[in-house]
Amino acid sequence: MEQKSYILITGASSGFGREIAVRLSENNPVILHGRDKERLMKTLAACSPAGKHLIWEFDLSDVNGVEESLTHFLLENNCVVGGFVHSAGYMKMLPLKVLSVDAFRQSFDVNVISAGMIAKVLMKRKVNQGALKSIVLISSNVSNFGVKAMSAYAASKSAVDGLMRCLAVELAPAVRVNSVLPGGVRTAMTEQIYQNEEITEKVDATYPLGPGTPSDIAGAVKFLLSDDARWITGQQLFVDGGRTINITV
Numbered sequence: 001m002e003q004k005s006y007i008l009i010t011g012a013s014s015g016f017g018r019e020i021a022v023r024l025s026e027n028n029p030v031i032l033h034g035r036d037k038e039r040l041m042k043t044l045a046a047c048s049p050a051g052k053h054l055i056w057e058f059d060l061s062d063v064n065g066v067e068e069s070l071t072h073f074l075l076e077n078n079c080v081v082g083g084f085v086h087s088a089g090y091m092k093m094l095p096l097k098v099l100s101v102d103a104f105r106q107s108f109d110v111n112v113i114s115a116g117m118i119a120k121v122l123m124k125r126k127v128n129q130g131a132l133k134s135i136v137l138i139s140s141n142v143s144n145f146g147v148k149a150m151s152a153y154a155a156s157k158s159a160v161d162g163l164m165r166c167l168a169v170e171l172a173p174a175v176r177v178n179s180v181l182p183g184g185v186r187t188a189m190t191e192q193i194y195q196n197e198e199i200t201e202k203v204d205a206t207y208p209l210g211p212g213t214p215s216d217i218a219g220a221v222k223f224l225l226s227d228d229a230r231w232i233t234g235q236q237l238f239v240d241g242g243r244t245i246n247i248t249v
């Protein structure tokens with residue numbers, strides 16, 4: 001019997017990942033990944049039609065356990081993955097004077113290394129039957145630019161894009177690999193930054209197209225996964241309302 005092909009979305013319990021999962025569930029069965037069962041169930045309830053989708057609970061900071069956990073999950077559920085979206089992410093604003101090895105490690109483990117290990121599992125013929133066609137990694141516009149107190153996070157996102165480009169070359173022509181670089185959007189991750197109304201107004205004014213939403217990110221991911229993007233690989237797609245091309249003073 002042919003195995004059902006799913007789209008795996010990490011970080012589907014919140015923010016962009018939840019929105020991406022809900023959007024993609026309209027046309028595909030999805031595997032919702034996250035740590036928090038309650039929040040994952042909330043995403044599942046918003047997916048259409050619920051029932052056929054699956055949930056993979058795993059803490060991605062355990063990078064050494066990723067291969068075994070995902071392999072076991074796929075074999076146990078007798079399913080394969082045709083598309084992989086890595087939206088799980090760790091971000092903490094830390095000026096250099098308080099930066100720690102642990103904060104660096106957490107950023108790289110969750111944002112970069114786990115994505116690479118998931119891709120490795122999905123390329124194993126015995127596990128995923130050659131089903132993988134497309135990978136989209138959620139990077140950030142700070143991958144290419146400088147921001148105060150973001151060095152560990154930005155370094156990890158630059159590494160995400162390095163991983164993306166190398167996998168795009170290594171896995172072609174079977175698999176396309178791209179990244180989406182969002183600008184600042186209100187989610188659980190950034191809520192604290194948007195607490196101050198004055199700062200919010202100042203930040204919003206730097207976006208020529210005005211503030212974005214998780215739905216704007218989901219639209220870009222859906223496009224990159226689709227056949228409309230069949231000749232696009234190894235690319236960083238900025239989805240930031242023009243924030244990073246704006247040099248207005």
Ligand SMILES: NC(=O)c1ccc[n+]([C@@H]2O[C@H](COP(=O)([O-])OP(=O)(O)OC[C@H]3O[C@@H](n4cnc5c(N)ncnc54)[C@H](OP(=O)(O)O)[C@@H]3O)[C@@H](O)[C@H]2O)c1
Pocket residue numbers: 010011012013014015016017034035036037039058059060061086087088089090091110138139140141181182183184185186187188189190
């Ligand atoms: N929001 C923005 O302005 C913005 C801008 C640029 C890039 N991004 C990137 O977009 C992605 C999504 O961010 P978001 O804004 O949607 O944040 P969010 O709402 O806080 O969601 C973060 C997701 O990552 C998961 N996650 C975090 N640590 C994890 C771990 N150790 N193991 C497994 N899952 C883990 C969380 O799972 P649990 O809920 O289960 O803990 C949650 O589903 C991230 O990669 C972020 O860096 C965000």
